[in-house]
Amino acid sequence: MPVVQSCAAESCAYNRDQTCHAWAITIGDAQMAACDTFFGIPRKGGAPTPAGQVGACKMDDCTYNVDLECQAPGISVGRTRDSAECMTYQRS
Structure with a gap:
């Protein structure tokens, strides 16, 4: 699985x-390459060490998407408006 760099x-x-x-x-x-896992609360959670990987990608029109799995070597998530978006997304 690609790493969230x-x-x-x-x-x-x-x-x-x-x-x-x-x-x-x-x-x-259906609209954008947003991080569906984004959860905006003050409390921090998750794995004790950085572990982020892309488990699934619903952006069927992305160059890196093969059978709904991301094939990019790694991705970056950026902040846009009120969401977190995959900045590696490239429309095919």
């Missing part, structure tokens, strides 16, 4: 020091 969604419960501590994240919905 960086995450700028500091308000996410799984983000500590701009790294993802969720075991696996899901990317995408």
